Amino acid sequence: MTSYSLLATAGLARRRLLLASLCAGIAALAAIGLLAVSGWFLTAAALAGSAGYAAATAFNYLVPSAAIRLLAIVRTLSRYGERLLSHKVALEGMADLRGSLFQKLAAQDSRHAPDTSPGEASTRLIDDVEALEDLVIRQPARDAAVVSGLVSLALVAFAGWPALLFLAAMMAGLPFLFRRISTRLTQAPAEEAAAALGDLRIRYVELAGSRAEIAAYGLADQALAELEPASTRLDRARACLFRAEAVQAALLSLYGAVAVAGVLMLARASAPMVALAILATASAVEALGGLSRSLLRRASLQAGLRRIASLNALDATVRGPAPRQPLPLALGSRRFKPGARIAITGPSGSGKTRVLLAFSGMQTPVATLTCGDRPLNSLAPEILNGQFSLSPQDAPMLIGTVADNLRLSRPGVTEAEMWEALEVVQLDLRIRRHEGGLDMAVSEGGGILSGGERKRLSLARALLSQRPWLLLDEPSEGLDSATESALVKSLGAWLDRTGTGLVLVSHRKAPLALCAERIDVTDLH
Structure with missing residues (x-):
């Protein structure tokens, strides 16, 4: 299921997130520019200072320092705009989606529809939709990661073609590598977590319906004991997912260090330009790391997304008024x-x-x-x-x-x-x-x-x-x-x-x- 189909499943046109993606892209550009200009500024200032009093007094620090302040302000405002707009679109879209899914469930012929328990129905309408909401919110960040990667390549080009080609190869391999890692580490525990959560919700709904009897006969301990296996199963599955996320974070840090070291070794430019290229590389890997974390999140939610897609495919044709002529x-x-x-x-x-x-x-x-x-x-x-x-x-x-x-x-x-x-x-x-x-x-x-x-x-x-x-x-x-x-x-x-x-x-x-x-x-x- 592609990002575009995810948005279509949520009933969201890509254009509704365009402004949020634009803000995210501006924030990414500002972040890269901030690191790059800062690195160049510090390195150039250090070189000017070591060259003697005349070079130090002739060095123009006003323009780069003003640029740093401007980029910091632009990044802050753009990030705020991206969060505000993406959450607005996601919340409105998910409200419409829940209503649409409920309408489709209600429109089904009870004689032939799957026997869906209240717990399972609530899981689909609440937890699975929340999972999709999270992915929709992350969509602008994914778009910004692409922008960040392209700009970083442009900045690293000032350090020479070998460094540029090396970084391009590293960036191209990052999504593919982490998609494989995410699928391998999260697919089984994610499915187990979804099944455990559904079972826990079903059992809880059943027990909640008998809460008066449970309180009257002092059966609270037995009720908790009945919930414990499903709760333990869910905790184990989520622990596996957390460990997978930690492994991915460690691998991302290692990947970033390799990328920075490679660019440093292959750079063919002055010290300020090398500093600019190194910081741009670190920023690019960090931005693509957000994309990689999104892949991890998405891989862990495939079961829920499939359930949403199955519900969304149901027919919800609005039927005309029912005939009320008495029949024998x-x-x-x-x-x-x-x-x-x-x-x-x-x-x-x-x-x-x-x-x-x-x-x-x-x-x-x-x-x-x-x-x-x-x-x-x-x-x-x-x-x-x-x-x-x-x-x-x-x-x-x-x-x-x-x-x-x-x-x-x-x-x-x-x-x-x-x-x-x-x-x-x-x-x-x-x-x-x-x-x-x-x-x-x-x-x-x-x-x-x-x-x-x-x-x-x-x-x-x-x-x-x-x-x-x-x-x-x-x-x-x-x-x-x-x-x-x-x-x-x-x-x-x-x-x-x-x-x-x-x-x-x-x-x-x-x-x-x-x-x-x-x-x-x-x-x-």
Whole structure:
């Protein structure tokens, strides 16, 4: 993956970094000029002083000293501009990239998309994008290294052709040599570190989801013990990468010493020009050393960059509005008209929830299920999305407010519609009593809402989506009998009024009264 393709992967045009690269190039020129002029100035001043009083008094030190001050100021300002502009471009680009990758993940058909855990998804959207961000920030430095190398060659030319050819050969071999070294030293530990970090994040996310139980039962030590192998594995891999970086730094210092010694031995010029050539050589090797460190960093991030490229290649076509014309359903050999109310029965673990997830397009069906006389597998996700609204058994909440969670149902939902839905699910009084009302804070785990209240908030969200079919999985779980009775009564009235169809899974008797049709899940296979 070339530097240009890296920028394209990040959604960044090379021209957006052009100004930052220009500042970096000016800073590199100023740094080389500063060293070269300083070396020439000191050497010439020393020679003038040793030549006697007349030569010393005739020596013009004002021009070179002013040039040194000017170059120092230019280098400082240019370096500041390069850092400011490159970070601005990188941060803006990475924000756009994260949004684009999330959109592409969300647009995938859940029935056929890879089963990506929350930990793995967060690794791709956070750690891998941060790795790409680092490489984007380093892009101007790579451009500046090329400028630095060319200018250094021009300055060394004043010391003679042998020194120039020697330095050109050394500079040409440096990137190739360190690319080989970086790949050899970092490829295996980098892949190991990426795998260990992904495993650690996955385990951490899983344990964080059970933090209440871990605290309640005093399982913190066991949780830490479960994280320790992945953490140790990650530490070992990172230690190998740090050692590789130290080896590279040592080799770079040795390489620079060889380059300086070679230029010194081959130089054919006056002492001031030799000093200029030596310092220009040191500056060139240092600048190319930054390029070499970038190669090391890039070699250690190849796995993450490949993951980003695989996500970036996904299709994120924005589909048109989902059709909402009610379609008939068929479960096994039985056919149901739009508006029918169907209860799926069967023992625990028999696959009732799997049927609801298949209708919602979240899983591949294992039973004979059709919608509109077509098998579910042959229907596009937007068709299923336009027909079914699911309130799952484990109701996920968005971090925000009650209103934020209800607005997920569909665009343009009004507060009046929110209160109507909350009244149907018997949650309106609870929300009204809170000082925040619809702005009541909700965390990922529901915050101060109980399990039954989260379930009913999820149900209200499903009602607001206004789909032809409502899929409910244990809608009254966690409710007392009085609240359950009131919920069943109001929900039945809402179904009568809207003509919405219902596919219900429940182990409790009260909700089953909503359904005129029942089918055993074992009859669907």
